[in-house]
Every structure is written in C-alpha cells, then in structure tokens.
Amino acid sequence: MNRLLELQRVCATANKDAKSTEKSLLPFRKQLQFLYGYVLGFLMALTTLLCYDRFLLQTAQLRQHSTATENWQTGYQTALQQLKSDANTLQQQLAAEVRVLCMVLTTPAQHETRAAHVKATWGKRCTRLIFLSSAADVELGAVPVVDSATDKYELLWHKVQQGFRYVYARYYADYDWFLKADDDTYVIMENLRYSLYAYDPETPVFFGYELLQLNVTYMSGGAGYVLSKEAFSRVVTTGFNNETLCPPTKYALPEDYCMSICLQNVGALPVDGRFIRSSENKQTFFPLQLTDFMDSNETLSSGDWIDRLTPYTVDWGLNCCSNYSISFHYTDPAIMYLYEFFIYHLRAVGLPQPRDPLPDKIDYAELLSRFSNERNTTDPWMPIKWVQVP
Numbered sequence: 001m002n003r004l005l006e007l008q009r010v011c012a013t014a015n016k017d018a019k020s021t022e023k024s025l026l027p028f029r030k031q032l033q034f035l036y037g038y039v040l041g042f043l044m045a046l047t048t049l050l051c052y053d054r055f056l057l058q059t060a061q062l063r064q065h066s067t068a069t070e071n072w073q074t075g076y077q078t079a080l081q082q083l084k085s086d087a088n089t090l091q092q093q094l095a096a097e098v099r100v101l102c103m104v105l106t107t108p109a110q111h112e113t114r115a116a117h118v119k120a121t122w123g124k125r126c127t128r129l130i131f132l133s134s135a136a137d138v139e140l141g142a143v144p145v146v147d148s149a150t151d152k153y154e155l156l157w158h159k160v161q162q163g164f165r166y167v168y169a170r171y172y173a174d175y176d177w178f179l180k181a182d183d184d185t186y187v188i189m190e191n192l193r194y195s196l197y198a199y200d201p202e203t204p205v206f207f208g209y210e211l212l213q214l215n216v217t218y219m220s221g222g223a224g225y226v227l228s229k230e231a232f233s234r235v236v237t238t239g240f241n242n243e244t245l246c247p248p249t250k251y252a253l254p255e256d257y258c259m260s261i262c263l264q265n266v267g268a269l270p271v272d273g274r275f276i277r278s279s280e281n282k283q284t285f286f287p288l289q290l291t292d293f294m295d296s297n298e299t300l301s302s303g304d305w306i307d308r309l310t311p312y313t314v315d316w317g318l319n320c321c322s323n324y325s326i327s328f329h330y331t332d333p334a335i336m337y338l339y340e341f342f343i344y345h346l347r348a349v350g351l352p353q354p355r356d357p358l359p360d361k362i363d364y365a366e367l368l369s370r371f372s373n374e375r376n377t378t379d380p381w382m383p384i385k386w387v388q389v390p
C-alpha cells in the first residue's frame, strides 16, 4: 500500500517536472517556430517568384510557339488551298452541284469489249453509271432493260425508252442531268458539268450535236445527248406511250431522231452544243472521232453526211472544237485510253494553267429568249410530225 502511494507521489512529481520543463522551453520554441515560418515563407515566396517567372516564360514560349504553329498551319492551309483551287475545289463544287447520271447503251456481246473500257475511263467520273443492256452484269453495272430477243439495232428506240423508264423509276430523284451515250462515246465529264452548271435542271432543255433531217431538229445519239431533270421527267411521263407526241417504238426509226421529236413535243428546248457555253461559238459534242476532224481530206471523202445534216458550218482542223469539248463518238477502247492519257496524265512542262471561272447562271426566261424557236413551250403547238426516214 505504502509502495503504491510512493509510486503515485513519484509519478506526480515527474508530471510536475515535465510541465515545468515545458514552460521553460516555450520562448525558444516560439523563436524556432518564427524562424521556421520565416524560412518557409521566404522559400515559398522564392518558389512562387521562380514559378511565376517560369510560368511567364512558358506562357510566352507557348504563345510564340502556338502563334508560329497557327501561322504555319494557316500558311500551309493557304498553300494547299492555292494548290487545290480551281482544280479540286472547282471539281468538288461541280461534282456536288451538277449530278449527272450516265446511261450507256450496250449489248451483252460488248460488255467486255467496250462497256468495261467505258467504265475504266470516263464512265467512272459520272455521278452514277448505268449500262442499258439485255443482260445483267453486276460487276459492270449493266441492267437488262429489254430481253435478248428484242435487243436489236432496229429496235434501239424501244430499248432507249425502256432504259429511260428503268432509270426514271429508280434514280430520278437523286440526279440533276441524265446523259445518254453509246459504248463507243467518250465524254469529258468535267467539261460537261462545267457547261451544265449555268443551267437550271428544273428547266426543260437538252443538249447535244444538232442535226437537221426532214425538218426535224435532233441531237446525234452517238455524240451523246444530255437531258435536264425536267426534260427527262416530261419525256418519260408525258411523251412515251403517246403516239401523237412520240413515234411508236414498233417502227425501226433511229432512237436519236425519235427522242428529239418526243422531247420537243413535251416542250423541251433543243440547244446545240456549240451554244452551251455562251462565251463561245464552238462545238462541244461530236458525232465523229477527233482524228476525223483533224484530217479534213478524209472527212470530206467519208463523212460528207455531216456537212449535209449539220445546220451550221462544220469547222475542221485545230479550229474544229471548243477547248471545253465534251464528247466524241466512234471511240474505240484504245482511243479511250489515248484520250485518258492526253487529258488526265500528260504534262507539257511550264504551260500556264488558265483559271476556269464558273459560268453565270441562266434562268428559264433567258433560256427561252436565247434558244426558243417557233415551238415555244408556253404556247400550244402542233406536235412535230414524225415520218419514216427513207
């Protein structure tokens, strides 16, 4: 018990001692705390200062760097745009605004020998390419629009009508212009789009190489002809099946002759390719191949029909054709690749690249005032009478 009390007393004394030691240490600790705070504050201030300086430096560097990057990017973009300008951007704009569905007449026997080469060359530049045939070929993109028994040259008018009906039923909504070409026609799609850009696809109009036979104006089928959306709609929905407006398909009449009668009888304006670009009076659609126009002697002996049937003076030689020519007929596959090479590959070093400004838009009133003939779309007219071509 005593021992226990003793222990308590010792403990109490020890406690008191500790407290008194604490008390004696207090001023020193305060000083130490102050010093510690002072040093810490100094260090913090120093760090802050250093950091802030570094921050300023970094910000400046960053700003400089980003400005340089921006400048570089802007410069690069500008340079790229400069490079692309007039080539790609014009192409992109035209491709988006002038959507052309190409209908290429072919037969199963010519899928391999001709149609495939159309697809490998100019055909791939159409917004959509469809081969009108009598047999399906999924890889080629050929559809049977007639059966093989009726796939004859004499019944071409029937086949073209069936082809137009097929395309109208499935694709009408998504395209602005509808081109009909043969599997031996070569088309420079860029120039077609460029020329069509001026026109409103909602106006009834069609373009091609104009011929005149038996008082009928018509567009050569081999050179290819292109219909506005409105002309296409009218000829399919109003023209076909009406024997007053369109020659019946049972007769062995040329499809181009019939189609043009039909189109004019539903109020579509025929416009010769030489007038498609208003700034120029040079033909753009050609019912012969280009070499024929370059050798006037050969043409005079073999192609006098063209002088006879063309209602304008035919030009020959280097002066024959618009610099923005659109199509050539009688183009064998080898010549198609020749055109491809000359147009899209061959470079003559150092030639200046002229700019091609987009043509001004032409509205319906202007179209009528420029191209209307005696058969105006607004007035009632006597349908063109179709007659058998002798």
Ligand SMILES: *[C@@H]1O[C@H](CO)[C@@H](O)[C@H](O)[C@H]1NC(C)=O
Pocket: 214, 215
């Ligand atoms: C062509 O038109 C003219 C004048 O309108 C007329 O005299 C001539 O008989 C017509 N020819 C044919 C083949 O219809």
Ligand SMILES: *[C@@H]1O[C@H](CO)[C@@H](O)[C@H](O)[C@H]1NC(C)=O
Pocket: 242, 243, 244, 245
């Ligand atoms: C065919 O067209 C003519 C001339 O526009 C019209 O008078 C006639 O009613 C049409 N026929 C049919 C069956 O639509």
Ligand SMILES: *[C@@H]1O[C@H](CO)[C@@H](O)[C@H](O)[C@H]1NC(C)=O
Pocket: 295, 296, 297
């Ligand atoms: C065309 O024929 C004439 C006479 O035969 C000849 O003098 C001329 O050189 C020929 N021109 C060409 C381009 O072949």
Ligand SMILES: *[C@@H]1O[C@H](CO)[C@@H](O)[C@H](O)[C@H]1NC(C)=O
Pocket: 280, 323
């Ligand atoms: C067609 O191109 C040639 C060669 O660049 C040029 O001399 C000629 O003037 C051009 N023609 C037109 C109508 O622009």
Ligand SMILES: *[C@@H]1O[C@H](CO)[C@@H](O)[C@H](O)[C@H]1NC(C)=O
Pocket: 368, 369, 372, 373, 374, 375, 376, 379
């Ligand atoms: C056809 O239209 C044009 C332009 O609107 C007009 O000047 C001309 O007199 C019209 N022709 C006929 C035969 O009505």
